[in-house]
Amino acid sequence: MKRAVLLRFVVILLLALAVSSAFSYYFIGKNMLQHDMSAMLNTIHAVDYALDYAGDLQEQVEKLHAAAMDENSRITVIASDGTVVADSQVDHPDVMENHLDRKEVKEAFAEGRGSDTRSSESLGESMLYVAARSANGRFVVRMAVPYTNVLDYMIGIFPVLLLGTGIAFAVSVIIAIRFSDTITTPLNEISREMGKVHGELPEFTFKRYKYKELNVISETTMKMAAEIQAHMDQLEKEKKIRQEFFSNASHELKTPITSVRGYAELLDQGFIQDEATKKDFYTRILKETDNMTNLINDILMISRLEAKEAEVTFSTVRIGPLLTEIFESAEPIAADYQVMLHKECTPVSIEASAKQMRELIMNLVSNGIKYNHPGGNVWVEVWAENEKLYIQVKDDGCGISKEDQERVFERFYRVDKGRSKKMGGTGLGLSIVKHIVEYYNGSIKLESELGKGSCFTIELPLQKRIVDE
Template sequence: MKNEKSLSSRLFRTMAWTAILILAATLAILIPTLSHSFTTSRRDYLNETTAIVRRALNENPTDRMDYLKKAGKTSKLRMTWIAKSGKVLYDNEADVSTMENHKNRPEVRAAMKFGKGTSSRFSKTLSESTDYCAMRLKDGSVIRLAQTRLSTFGVFGRSLSIIAFLIFAVIAVAFLLAGHQTKAIVDPIINLNLEEPLENDTYDELSPLLQRLNLQRTHIEQQFEMLKKQQNELEAITSSMRDGLVIISHTGKVLSVNDAARQFFRLYQDPGSITYLHLDHNIDFLKLIQNAMAGQSSEMNCKRDGRYYQLIAGPGETDGGIYGAVLFIIDETDRQSAERLRREFTANVSHELKTPLTSILGYAEIIGNGIADQNDIPELSNKIIKESRRLLKLISDILRLSQLDEMATDEKTESVDLVGVSKQVVHDLSAKAQQNNVTLSVEGEAAPIQGMATTLYEMIYNLVDNAVAYNRKDGSVKVKISEDASETRVAVSDTGIGIALEDQPRIYERFFRADPSHSKATGGTGLGLSIVKLGAMMHHATIDLDSALGKGSTFTIRFPKMPDSENANA
């Protein structure tokens, strides 16, 4: 204990003296530094002001006295005008008649000889320094400005009270800190390491207590590790679940909530401090949990943030008794959306298949029942053929769309030149273009990419086919292939009827037609752009549209350039 007291006194004295010495050293450095900086600044200001006064006097040689008298009344600097002979002509702080000759003043002598002179004179009585700056005028006279400032010792003397206060404040703080640190050092029991009781170097009398603490700590750590392992296993399972999971005790306290459930309930606090009443105030939800806690499983549906959810709650049982409730939150949005799309697609397919079949059946019955005139039979037969071809194309597009949907194509990835594919498309559609008086053209240099040749052909074919079908008479369709360091682009531009802005978000929907009457007249199935969209997705490409009614349309497919390793595995 004696050594501890001796150490405490030593620490106390060391900290106090260190603080005092640091303060003294700081003041010894800071005061001269600040004084020097202040002096330099004041001298620079004196020199600049003297230069300004000299320039004004040189510019107005006839009005010098008036200028000096006017400036001298408001200036905080002392102004003295000295003739070439050394006689004082003007001074704003003294009677010139009582002033001696200034020719031998060092700053005046230097100004007369070199054009500028400076000097400083120190007053021991007042602990002040006066800085002088003199400059020669054009007629040989000298203008001198002076300012008085405190010296370093003067600044120190005037700041003595502040410095004394700081010293006493630092000493007081040092005493407080030293006392606090001393108390921490001399009180080893307070600083015992209870995490490692046997590692403490303390009094022998405490050894039996520390040994018991070590045994209890080891036992608690084993139990804690086992519980932590079980909790981690549960969290690892539930956090990876897409569905939400909430476990509630028989008292209504929330025991566990996985990430999906937290997001559903917007739960941002520790679930251990809340009950199921805090999760949602909806009456149906509360009844759902209460029924589960009473031993009855039940479910409910709800809509939140535009998504559809199914909530299923069941009782949690242990040893034959009700422990609490387990709540599952299942996101039904994708399933319902897929079901809605399936119904819509089925209805659209039925309608689209029924339309040509009805026409074929009607024309066939007219011919078969002998109602048609012999001269009309060829025309009716052509209509049957036309509707049959439309039906075959519709079936072909549906099957192709299904393949692309399921990625069920057996095409191989290879190097495909988009310019060559575009020229082949233009060649295949040239007859249709001529019938519609539409000019086709391809622009661009060879631009090979890694892709599926048949799918790429279908994508460009559908875009050009639509551009021809929805074009105006004597219109044009241009296919432009370009590339840069990041992507390869295929742009199909036409001079056709264009697409209304409100219809553009839906053009890739299956069986959607911006102009149904025109589509029927051209024989379109409404699936072409859907095939283009799926083909683009298979090639990791994007599609941009620039269109306006009456101004034509431009579809641009952007194929990103992938590293060679990705191209090889594409």
């Protein structure tokens, strides 16, 4: 076993040294790049300090460059609209193309500084660009140097790194040969100790090796690997859900943004002259921005509930007065849809967040109103039983099909997509309800029949939610 372990040690050592050398090579280059960028930023700030932006910037830049800078470097001054107003290597910068789309320029205007590495269109060679916003905030001063300076340095130090790696490998192999017992002895000790643990473990199938010392280690490792795999599967599932969530959120935001842009462009270009039509467009823009605001608020609420980061203030919430308040808010909507609201509530209180309880009930009542018909009804009944709070919201509206009932609590799922969007729904209402219920370790039940209505029954513990440690 000692010989096999030694061979594996040499292989692993070789790989480790190769990886270590690669990382060293990478980080040395990165540190050098950072050093060069820092020096360039200092130069940019000095140029910014020296420039009189009210004067002839082209003349000033040429003088500064000739007096204090390397001939391979380049200084460019760019206005906030992307126009190049001065360049140390171009006599007539006004003929240069707009630079507002350059990565380093965009970053500098947005964040104060920016950088990029790419081939210069005007010089035809690879350049390192560093830019910073001017002190007055109206310009960006950019400096560029040939990127080959960094590459030449890295090529120069490669033989040194290679020699150092070779020496380290040779010394390590000699030490490994002389002290291989220090590897096998701990393995034997671990095998004996893990054998003691093995007796307490249930049966577990694992791959057997020709080295008996590794069998117990393998068994335990395989068991831990199975547990890790289960966690990885869960993480992968959560990652997929998160990706779908952001994909759907982007899609949902795209529609109102496109609408707002369309209305705004028509108004901006002067195609709409009629005042009534203008007012209608302004109203539509406000409506779409309200839809975006509601969607963003709902997304934030779900994200905080999932991350257990919701800012929750617990208090004794009296459901009766809360329900009265919700009905008062919902009455105008119910009147618009010609739907009657009914409530029956026994005197009951719960230790919870008043804001979350309002959100929970309001979402269900709002759905009951909007997915109903003229002359329809929405009933809300609240009662307590066996230390549990029950909230039942029932309507005689359009109902939900069996197929849709399994998915109504998913994010952005809509039973009637056209109708939901027309009414300004975000597709997150029932998902928020489900998350709030789960936050309080409760449950929600849906009973519905297409064309006859729906009934949501929520069960929550009356005592304060206990947070898992």
